[in-house]
Amino acid sequence: MIQPSAYPIATQGHAEPIAVIGAGCRLPGGVDSTDALWRLLVDGRETVGVVPPDRWPADAVAGAGPKVAEGMRWGCFLERGIGEFDPVAFGVSVAEAAWMAPEHRLLLEVAQEACEHSGIPLEALRGSRTGVYTAMYGVDYALRGLRPPDALNNYWSMVGVHGTAAGRVAFLLDLRGACDGAGHRVFLRPRRRTRGMPESAGR
Known part of the structure; x- marks a missing residue:
């Protein structure tokens, strides 16, 4: 969350202060909060581990050759299952959730937690x-669309569209400012903020 400023809108070329006042996260190593992230860093724990059996079976990639197969035995994974x-x-309807990309699911959870972490009431x-x-x-997750056509449904067309993720958060929290799913534009937010929009921002 970026703190709504009490200062007048700055003119072009005069950036006004921007503060990060809330955060949320989901990271490997059981990290589900900024406090947990700090403990991970302080402890210097390793998050690389063997691929969980519910991700993909080791024998499924054995045919790719020993070097590739060995490399695909390891990775960093979230401990919570996407089914949680x-x-x-x-x-979100149960039917849509079955096709909803994990990134979208996590984003909704973390966005709400970031608001709560900031101390700003959601109603405000x-x-x-x-x-x-x-x-x-x-x-x-969109690669599930490679299934036979009779396994597809109306939700599949939106499952891998990153641009809809921002809209999901805006709809959930009833936010009326601009929404943008283009990653490279995130870095341009401070500049656009000084031009009068929006009052605050979450990313």
Whole structure:
């Protein structure tokens, strides 16, 4: 979250202060808060481990050759399963949630936690000109669309569209500012902020 400023809108070339006042995260090593992230760094714990059996079986990549197979035995993974997402709590139907990309699920959870972490009541944000800017990578979950056509449904067309992620957060929290799912534009937010939009922003 970026702190709504009490200062007048700055003119072009005069950047006004921007403060990060809330944060949330989901990271390997069981990290689900900024406090947990700090403990991970202080302890110097390793987060690389063997691929969990529910991700992909080792014998499925054995045919790719020993070097590739060995490399695909290791990685950094979230400990929570994507099935633990509570769609009803975030205004998502059970049918849609089955096709909803994990990144979108995590974003909804973390966005709400970041607001709570900031100390700003969610009701105070509803209807405000608060912008939502997201950056994502990879469309692995959308590859489920390679299934036979009779296994597809209306939700698949949106499963890997990163641009809709920002809209999900805005809809959940009733935010009326700009939404942007283009990752490279996240870095331009401070400049655009000085030009009068939005009042606050989450990313």
